[in-house]
Structure formats: structure tokens, C-alpha cells
Amino acid sequence: GAGVSQTPSNKVTEKGKYVELRCDPISGHTALYWYRQSLGQGPEFLIYFQGTGAADDSGLPNDRFFAVRPEGSVSTLKIQRTERGDSAVYLCASSRRDDYEQYFGPGTRLTVT
């Protein structure tokens, strides 16, 4: 595709449930980033992949959050035992290894009821 895509665009789940958010980066981009944007705030870094491995996961808030990128392309952000405080827009971005410009997807709005 031409840009970064994220699915679903909106997700409503009940407290305690498990959710998966998907990101399809731009073809050929080796770096992939996840951010979380709460209402009225700027995005906060969660995790960064270079290829298949997580180069930096220091932004994951706790062990309920996990992300994978098994083939170095599509990534899935997984949240276990969701809490109301997890409600936010989850943004994905990708970039070429040698360029710091990050291209963002439209985000997934997660609402935990």
C-alpha cells in the first residue's frame, strides 16, 4: 500500500478482555514504532522494532502490553486484561533505516468500557 495502515480503526472492548491491534508499515521500511496518544496529549512512545526484533521496548507501561513483528513487516500490539486507562488512540509509524522521517498510520481508537 501507499501508506501505513492500521486495523481496526476503532475497537470497543470490555474491561478485562484481550485485544490485538495490527499495523501494516510501508513496504521496505525496516523500522516500526508504536505510540499511544491519550486525549489531549501528545503521542507517547511504546516500542520500536528494527526488523523482527524489538530494539527498544522501554515505553511499554507494564507486562500486559506486548508487541511482535515476526517477519519484519506487519506488527501486532497485544494488550491483555484491558483496563479503562488503556483507552487511547494507538498510533503506528514506520521509517527507512537510514532516514529519521516517520510515516504515521491513522491510528486505532481503543475504548475500554
Add this chain to the structure above:
Amino acid sequence: AQTVTQSQPEMSVQEAETVTLSCTYDTSESDYYLFWYKQPPSRQMILVIRQEAYKQQNATENRFSVNFQKAAKSFSLKISDSQLGDAAMYFCAYSSNYGGSQGNLIFGKGTKLSVKP
């Protein structure tokens, strides 16, 4: 830890006029990048302009330019000839150029820009 501060939650400008959005940051690093991103209601973040810290010359992109003051740790965005389509949230962001932190963006809280016709 690095921080980015945007002290103007909201700004307003008349169409065709010029507006300046402020950003300050705190870091002990000497090699880094600074960015301005635009986020319209569609949520998609769009890169407006980028500045490498080692470059003294201020970056420009058409109607957008920055005033980068490294010693003061200030990075303001000037939008000239404002257009209705410029209305959006604008985020200032910092990225380290060291080790495993390369590319991780640290964002400010944003400034909501309104453009009056």
C-alpha cells in the same frame, strides 16, 4: 530524560497572516533531531518540517520555517500566508541520535491552531 514543552495550548490566526508556534526542549545531548508534526482531525500525523541539531541554518519548507536556537533550546514554527487547511493540532517532537533511542520521538502536548477566514 528529554522533555518537550509547548506552552500554547491554542492559537488563532487570520487567513493569509503569519503565526508562530513555540516549543522548548530539555536535553543534555548534543546530537539530535527536532520535528514539527501536524495532526488534523483525521488523526494522521504528517511531518511538516525537520531540523538536525548540528545544522546552524534554519529549515524551511515552502510556507513553513523554523527558528532553531540551540543554546536556548528553543524551536519555534512560523507559518506564513496561513491557509484554512493549516488548521490542526501541531506537535513539536525530539529524537535522540544515540544508541537504541534513535528515532523514538518525544512529543510535546500540542498546540491547536485555528485559522479564521
